[in-house]
Amino acid sequence: MSTETPPQLAFDELGTPLRDTTFVVFDLETTGGSHEDDAITEFGAVKVRGGEVLGEFATLVDPGRGIPPEVVALTGITDVMVCAAPKLDAVLPAFLEFAAGAVLVAHNSGFDVGFLKTACARLGYPWPKPAVVCTVRLGRRVLSREEAPSCKLSALAALFRASTTPVHRALxxxxxxxxxxxGLLERVGSLGVQTVEELLDYIPEVTPAQRRKRTLAEDLPxxxxxxLFRGPSDEVLYVGTASDLRRRVRQYFTGSETRARLREMVALAERVDHVVCAHPLEAEVRELRLISAHKPAYNRRSKNPRDAWWVxxxxxxxxxxxxxxxxRDGALGPFRGRARAEEAMQAMQAATGVRPCTVKIPAKSPSATPCALAELERCAAPCAGRQxxxxxxxAVAAVASLVAGASTDPLRRLALRLTELAEARRFEQARADRDRMRTLVRGLDxxxxxxxxAAVAELVAARPDGAGGWEFAVVRHGRLxxxxxxxxxxxPMPVVELLVxxxxxxxxxxxPLRGAVGEEVALVLRWLDRPGTRMVQCSSPWAEPAGCAATWRGWLERADAAREAWRAVD
Known part of the structure; x- marks a missing residue:
């Protein structure tokens, strides 16, 4: 028998003791089993803390429809009983107030919570996202099949000698x-579950080995x-970011982590390294750079951020x-996939008149035989000396001006072509051309x-940190x-001077990005674009060209909506 003393938890890890937690145990009666199609006929709830009953909530509800005979036989609630009862729009806010700040408990909670969420959505109340404990799931984790062959409420009530017999009435x-x-809390208490947080972690199935590795998070701030999760050979298995490092890493060792791939990663992990960052932007950028440097086996994105495509x-x-x-200078991109880059290239060819073929054409006396594209009037056949x-x-100048944001005339030609195709009732071709143009406009923007x-040599920006202070970022050519x-x-200014x-x-x-990685520049730009960000200083004006694709965002929104509408019909 092991005499090893378990590590003592720090005060901030203790969580909320179960004896100090307010639970609202509730039940609903309804006209049927679908929260989308059926209605609530009765609320019943009991508020408890530390084994003491603090209050009760019970009322019938007028469902606004007839109650099916089979439901009447089950619950005993009839149309006559609910005809004078309050409607849901009067009962729901009262129940939400009664349950505010408490942990919700229900037997087969998915059913009851589903009806509550649907009711909130229909009546315009935000779902408060309370912690929820399901006594069915908890019972299946705590009790053996021999002790509890069934986890129905009637069976568990008999097992724990409940003072009230369940009769399909809410209260x-x-x-x-x-x-x-x-009764279930007494059982889990003997297993060392003492807080709400531990209870919620305990209910899902977690292997003992996974739970033991929680010690890997003990030294994190x-x-x-x-x-960075590291494996047996000190290799980096996975890299992630967190607003609270200790809390986030601890979640990997609980039932809240359900992804099989990351459960496998946790089983291999031997230690967790960390880098404290000033604010979330720095964390996101460091994550991107570390994934690129280590190429962890369990990260799926950003392993090769420089492998973008350019036109x-x-x-x-x-x-x-x-x-x-x-x-290189004058390139259009970056595109995350070759298919998108090809779509943008095809749209640009149609918009500018640049030849779509790959034939090498000499500067003097070209004499090749024109291809089918010339017959289709999609090329002026410079290969045959016709141009x-x-x-x-x-055509070359139109490409350069479009990419540089000096002119959007090629986009107007594409839009005119779409109109002509639609008027000629060539809808399939119009749809294909529209989708290519969408990719081009989005890529240009x-x-x-x-x-x-990326053109700005140095930029310093600040954002409120939400606690009366400031977060700062020094950006040089698009890089943090x-x-x-x-x-x-x-x-703040002495801090800015030190950071610079x-x-x-x-x-x-x-x-175009002055050697920076597109994903990093996009992260920085997203942070700068958020409401509340302020410019502290800038080495040169940060501005977009007057003829940039941003002027086509309205068209892009309409094209996106048309595409989604077509998908819905198709």
Missing amino acids: DDAKATVDVLH HEPGVY VLTDEPFPRLSLVRTA SAQEYAP RGQRLAAL ASAGVARRGVR ASAETVLPGEG
Whole structure:
């Protein structure tokens, strides 16, 4: 027998003791089993704390419809009994007030909570998201099959010698559930479950090995940051972010983590490293960089953030569009997948007149045989000498001006083409062209916004931290170069000066993003775009070009809505 003393929990880990927790044990009677189609006919609830009854709530409810005979036979509630009862819009707010701040308890809670959530949605009340304990699930975790072959309320009430017999009336069933709850809590108490948090963690199935690994989170602070699970060979298995490192990592060792992939990762983990961050933006950026550096086996995204796709003009006498992995000046992107990049390229070819073929065309005396695209009037056939380099040049210039945000004339030509196709009742072709244009407009808008931020050599921004202080970010060419906070009462500008002086040096590279990773620039831009962010200082104006694709966002919203409507019909 082991005599090892379990580690003592710190005060902030103790949670809410069960003896100090207010539970509202409730039951509903309804006209049927569907919370979408049926209605509530009766509420019954008992509020308890520390084994003492604090109050009761009971009322019939007019469901606004007839009660089926089989339900009348089961509950004894008739149409005559509910005809003078209050309607749900009067009862629901009273029940929500009665249960406010308490842990809800119900036998087969999914049924009762489902009706409550639907009622809140229909009557315009926000669902308060209380903690919920289901005595059916708890009973199945605590009791053996030999002791409790059935977990029906009547069976458990008999097992725990409940003072009230459940009879399919809301208040009586709630009273019986109170006795069942107290009996189950006595059982889990002997297993070391002493708080609400431990109870909620205990109810789902958790292996002993998984539970033992909770010690891996003991040394983590209650701070925002990045955590790294490491395996037997010190390899990084998984990287994540958290606003509270200890609380988040502890969740991996409880039933709240249901993903099989991450349960497997936890089984392999030997330790958890962490990096404390000033605020969530720094945590997200560090997570991205660590995933890129370590390529953890259990992370699915961002392992190769530089493997984006770009659309570029080739360097030849009659340039064409090409897909590449490495960005250079004038490129359109980044796109997360090749398919999206191809769609944008096809739309740009149609919009600008750039040739869609991949034939190498010499500068002098081209004499190739025109392909089918020329017959379809989708190409002016420069390969056959039908178009000179000077005549072809406007198409190349249209691509450059569209990507740079100097002009959206090519988009107007595409929109006009969609109108012509619709008027000719060529709806399938119009839909395909619209979807390609959507990808192009979205890619242009995103790329131009990211490029505008990456063009700024240095930018310092601040956001309120919600407690009277400030969160700061020093951004250089789209990269997070430094991050910090000035807590309430601390003068902010000296903190800004220190952050700027200690910030990472960023040398701009090639391409629209000056060598930065698109995902990181997007994270920074999202943080800067949030309401409440303020600009502290900026080395040069941060602005988007006047002819940028942002002017087409209204069209994009309408196209998105049309696409969703078509999907619904299809």
